[in-house]
Amino acid sequence: MHHEIHPSASPAAIELHNHIKDALISSFGDDITGSQIDYDFPVFSVAKNRIHDVLEFLKNHNDLGFTFLTTMCGVHYPGNAGQEFALVYQLHNMEKNYRVRIKTFMADKDLNVPTATDLWLGANWMEREAFDFYGFRFTGHPDLRRILNMDEMNYHPLRKEYALEDAGRDDKEDKYFGR
Amino acid sequence: MRAVTIKKINISDDKIMKGTSGNIGQTFATASQVTEQKDYSILNLGPTHPATHGIFQNILTMDGEIIVKAEPTIGYIHRAFEKLAERRPYNQITPITDRLNYCSSPINNMGWHMTVEKLIGCEVPKRAQYLRVIIMELSRIADHIVCDTVIAVDTGAMTGFLYLFQWREKIYEIFEEICGARLTTNIGRIGGMERDFNEKAWSRIHAFLKEFPKALSEFDKLVTRNRIFMDRTINCGAISAENALAYSFTGPNLRAAGVDYDVRVMTPYSSYEEFDFTIPVGTNGDTYDRYMVRMEEMWQSMGIIEQAIKNMPDGKYHAEVPEFYLPPKEDVYSKMEALIYQFKIVMGETDVPKGEVYHAVEGGNGELGFYLISDGGRTPYRLHMRRPCFIYYQAYPSMIEGGMLSDAILTMSSMNVIAGELDA
Numbered sequence: 001m002h003h004e005i006h007p008s009a010s011p012a013a014i015e016l017h018n019h020i021k022d023a024l025i026s027s028f029g030d031d032i033t034g035s036q037i038d039y040d041f042p043v044f045s046v047a048k049n050r051i052h053d054v055l056e057f058l059k060n061h062n063d064l065g066f067t068f069l070t071t072m073c074g075v076h077y078p079g080n081a082g083q084e085f086a087l088v089y090q091l092h093n094m095e096k097n098y099r100v101r102i103k104t105f106m107a108d109k110d111l112n113v114p115t116a117t118d119l120w121l122g123a124n125w126m127e128r129e130a131f132d133f134y135g136f137r138f139t140g141h142p143d144l145r146r147i148l149n150m151d152e153m154n155y156h157p158l159r160k161e162y163a164l165e166d167a168g169r170d171d172k173e174d175k176y177f178g179r
Numbered sequence: 180m181r182a183v184t185i186k187k188i189n190i191s192d193d194k195i196m197k198g199t200s201g202n203i204g205q206t207f208a209t210a211s212q213v214t215e216q217k218d219y220s221i222l223n224l225g226p227t228h229p230a231t232h233g234i235f236q237n238i239l240t241m242d243g244e245i246i247v248k249a250e251p252t253i254g255y256i257h258r259a260f261e262k263l264a265e266r267r268p269y270n271q272i273t274p275i276t277d278r279l280n281y282c283s284s285p286i287n288n289m290g291w292h293m294t295v296e297k298l299i300g301c302e303v304p305k306r307a308q309y310l311r312v313i314i315m316e317l318s319r320i321a322d323h324i325v326c327d328t329v330i331a332v333d334t335g336a337m338t339g340f341l342y343l344f345q346w347r348e349k350i351y352e353i354f355e356e357i358c359g360a361r362l363t364t365n366i367g368r369i370g371g372m373e374r375d376f377n378e379k380a381w382s383r384i385h386a387f388l389k390e391f392p393k394a395l396s397e398f399d400k401l402v403t404r405n406r407i408f409m410d411r412t413i414n415c416g417a418i419s420a421e422n423a424l425a426y427s428f429t430g431p432n433l434r435a436a437g438v439d440y441d442v443r444v445m446t447p448y449s450s451y452e453e454f455d456f457t458i459p460v461g462t463n464g465d466t467y468d469r470y471m472v473r474m475e476e477m478w479q480s481m482g483i484i485e486q487a488i489k490n491m492p493d494g495k496y497h498a499e500v501p502e503f504y505l506p507p508k509e510d511v512y513s514k515m516e517a518l519i520y521q522f523k524i525v526m527g528e529t530d531v532p533k534g535e536v537y538h539a540v541e542g543g544n545g546e547l548g549f550y551l552i553s554d555g556g557r558t559p560y561r562l563h564m565r566r567p568c569f570i571y572y573q574a575y576p577s578m579i580e581g582g583m584l585s586d587a588i589l590t591m592s593s594m595n596v597i598a599g600e601l602d603a
Contacts, residue, residue: 006534008300038535039297069427070539071548071565088563090537090550094424094440101537122427125573133261148254148602157262164266 004036017042020100023064027057034103043101051087051104052114058091058100059119066091066100069120072127074134078160084108085134089116115140133158219247222584226255230588232329233598237575237587244583249576253569257602264562268527269295270369270503272562277363279566280600283322283543284364285314285354290540293448294549295369297536301500305492307371308450312487313384314357314366315449315540316480320391321350322543323431323473323480326595330470331402333592334411343398349387356380370504371497388485395477403474409467416578416590417465426574429567430545431472432594436464442541453490454483466586466593473595502529527557544568544595568600 005014017037024032024044031054034045046054058066070090078084083105090101106113115138116123127138128147135156138144146153155162225236234255240248260279264272276287289311296303303311324347328340351361356379358366367373376384402408418428423436433440441458443451459475461468497504501520510517523529533555539548548565571594578594579587 041535041537043535068424070546071427071550071563071570073550073561073563075552075561088550090548090565094438094445097445099537120427121422121425122570122573125569129569148257150254157259164262 003034006037006039009037009040013037013040013042016098020044020058020064020098023061024054024057028054033105038101041099041101043103045103045105048104048106048113051102052116052119054102055089055091055116055119058102064098065093065095066098068092068094069116069122069126070099072116072123072130074130074136074158076134076158076160080105082107085111085136087113087130087136111135112137112139114138117141132156135159217242224584224587226252230333231591233596234602235591235596235598239584239587241584244585246579246582246584246587249579249587251572251575253572254602256598260603261562261564264559266558268524268529268557269531269559270524271527272559273367274363274365276564277365278599279547279564279603280322280543280568280597281362282325282595282597283318284362285318285366286322286540286542287547288364288366289315289449290538290542290547291549292367292369293540294536294538294551295503295531296498297538298534298551298553299369299500299503299531301370301498301503303371303449303498304495305450306375306494307496307498309487309491310372310376310496311367311449312451312454313484314354316483316487317350317353317384317387319480319543320477321347322595323477324350326543326592327402327470327473327477328398329592330412330466330589331408333589334408336402336405336408339398339401342401343394346387346391346394349383349391353380353383353387356383368497368504370500371495373497373505375496384484384488388481388488392478392481395474399474403471411586412467412470412589412593413465414463415466415586416582416593417463418574418578419464422574422577423464423571426571428545428571428574430542431476432464432469432571433545434459435461435468435472437462442539442546446539448538448540454486456483466589469593469595530555530557539565542567544597544600545571564603566600566603568596569603572596572601 014037020042021035028050031047031050032044033047036043058064068091070092072089075086075088076084077086085108086103086105088101088103092099113136115127117127125147127141128145130136131138131144132146132149133156219240219242222239222241224239225231226234236252238250239246260275263275273288273291276291277284279287324343328343331339354364354366355361357376358364418436420436420438423433424438429440437460439458439460444458456479459472461472505524506517506520511521531553533553535552537548537550539546545567546565547567550563551559552561554560579590
């Protein structure tokens, strides 16, 4: 398992990270594929087929109690062969002020992910947004339609293959913008 | 005389005669049949409707004046901010954040600056943090003025709106003095403030602090205990705390439902831990509670600004981060280093460290979060904005279904849904 701790992580963050890690590893074992601390934020990677179970486990855990879904979004890593897409969930325990970020990576061939709308009503539009921009298929979602873009659109615009600039322009080459 | 009346009914409607003739069972059967075959009417509210204060479309299925079903359509002013941010240097993303919740742009600006500062590990001087607090609380007041006065307008109270709205204008004059802009402010810089407040700005702030409480308490007297206003807003568009949490509500709308979550207290930033203020909460989560929470927050913000002025530390108003903070103009013309940094910043050639950060501020509508992934380039690899409006507006149908159309308008204005933040 990949494990990494950011140098600026505080002792409290490391303690919380270890606490969540122990709970997750004891229940899910090898399905937890990575753990790290990004600037005081505990981050865990989870195998895609267990993502719903992990979210449910964290939500209903007696002590951790991540009952609040802060936000959720997709990320595209075209160079990351076999794991081109990532979904990122951020959960919050408001009483104890614990936060955690859960990631799951998947190949571009299979973008089916179990929905989290049965855990949080608020996941509905967040998942529609992730579908709209990246094309994730949330199985079990009650109403998976585009949300911000028009229904007729036939691509998912936040994917990296769609350049922002007009292809006919040559005065804005990527190398001038650090990409 | 009486006999004539009965005869009239008999002629005009023989169904009534059947009903009164004693066959009760048949009458009930007819009534239930009518209910099943009831025709609903479809009302297209929006996208541009004078009562919705923004570009929102709701297709309402109406049973008379009762809303049976509501289906919102959003995205009318979608500008792909998250995509745009992937091609812009960090300092050029600030103007994008202006256009999220444009009623309180400075809070968005500061939230973005603090996100980048967290990524590059920059410690902002105390004075800059206090100056930021003043600006953020002024914009919170401006944001809440918009929301609360518009609730009053939607209940028919135009006077209060016109009376208090001019104070938003005074706040904009303060912003104008600090940064030169009024609405889309682009205020502050990565590392601090672009300049210290000048004399005129301070005198405007002092004048505001002196005169605004009088206006606010007059508005309060005019509206808060007004019988018509209370009848219209109490129990209108209510949401329970459980539902609000399930829908990921934050900010005044969550606090109105009784949950005391405020980012300023939970995860203090910009020295908020040094200020003494109260988080008001409601009980019912209805329009009246949302109004009341915002009213009280304005008073609390006034207190925070007064504390910030009283305890204002001396010192610099920006950190020493030459890669991100433009050097003084005279140095650019006379020093090599300054010229190089000026060029690199203006041309967007500053590399940032690799990393992932999430930073949240308490915006006018709740937790405004920036989730930034940097792969070490000059632009973000991915920037996701947690926009409170987008997240809580999805609860709108469940809050208005079963209520009257006029209550739906009030519910929307009391949730303070801002199209810019909703559609991003």
